[in-house]
Amino acid sequence: MNVFDTEMHLVTFLFVIAESVLLLFQTFYLLSRPSEKRRLYFVILLFLLILYNITGGLFPDPNLSIDIKVQNILAYGTGFSMACYFPYYFYKGWELKELRFHAFYGVWLFLFLPYLAFIGIEYMFTGDLISSVQHGVAIAFIYAIVVMLKMFKAISMKYALDNSGWTADVYLTYFAIIPWIALPLISFFQLSQFVEVMVTNLGFTIITFLFSRNNIIKSWEEERQLASLNGNLSLLDSSSDVFLNNCQYYNLTAREIEIVTLIRIGQTYKSIATDLFIAEKTVAKHVQNVYRKMDVSNKMELVGKLEDNQPKTEI
Known part of the structure; x- marks a missing residue:
């Protein structure tokens, strides 16, 4: 069942809508907390998946004014782009350092170059899409198996599995990787758009679940740390008024006072x-600014000046 007289399947359309809403939410959240690099990597992956779903759903369509060859190259190009980013996402977002070679070099050698050579060049000259795709994804499939085994090993090391057996997180992470391995097979056998969308988006759904779960755990940890911080602040003695007055005297900012x-x-x-x-x-940068304002060179001098209750002359 297609939508709006296009080649896009209804299931693909629903995934695009749901993932676009998720992308909007995650982008706004990222803008409010730009230091969260892992969320940034997730947003990029989500954007590439949406682009892949859109181009894979709409192209090729003979009713469009775009040349069929260009449509096919774009459709497969977004798929290869997402596949190229996948190892980098796990390398950076999941901190799987063992994937460094694949994240920076392997994907270019064994994914991008085959795409460029066979789908980009061979297909443009021969016009034989099926043969060109099969040539291009054959190398990609072999490489995907190599990366999958490397990922499995890296994930096992990361979770530091003990004798109690594999955790649910490990199983789910493995299942999230498998659809990435399946992409070359889907292209090789020219499976339907429905199968392609269900397989690829299933993996992403698992990744989203793990990402959300980890963020919830992180939020709980932040609350615990905040409670600990408040407890530490309550330990300050009755000289707090002098301390805070001196902070204001030296024109320390709110963040500098916290530090x-x-x-x-x-x-x-x-x-x-x-x-x-x-x-x-x-x-460290804030502390250096405080040192400069107070004309001190170490923590002992810093605390000593801030706890000094003697009258001061104007700075």
Whole structure:
């Protein structure tokens, strides 16, 4: 069942709508918290999947004014683009360092070049789409198996499985990878759009579930850390008024006051970064600004000046 007199199957259309809404939500969330790199990698993957669904659903269509060859090249190109990004997503988003070669080099050698050589060049000259696709995806399929085995090993190492057996997360992650392996087979055997969409989007659905679950766990952890931070702040003694007055005297910003307050109770840059959800180098930069404002060179001098209740002259 197609929609709007196009080649797009109804199921493809529904996936595009649902994933577009998800993309909009994730993009707004990312804009509010731009430091979340893992969400950025997820948004890119989601965008590529939507593009793949749209081009794969609409092309080829003889009723369109675009040349059929161009339509086919675009349709397969978006599929190869998503396949090329997949190892990078797991390398960066899931921190599977063992995939570095495949993320930066392997996909170019064994996915992009075959696509360019067979679907981009051979098909343009011969016009034989089926043969060109089969030539291009044959290498991709073999490479996909190699990457799959590498991913399985990397995932097992990441989860540090013990004698109790594999966790549900490991099983789900494996199932999320399998559709990526199936892409070359779908193209090789020219399976229907319905089968193609169901297989590829099933894998992405699993990835979305794992991504959302991990974010919920992260939110719980942030709440726990925030509660711990509030507990630390409550440990400050009765000299807090003097401390805060001195912070204002030296024109410290709100963020700088947060940081020096935590330095005062003995926290390290790393623990401060964790509690405030910022990078450790950002903490260091703020501290250097405080040192400059207060004309000090170390933490002891910093805390000493901020706890000094003696009258000060104008700076």
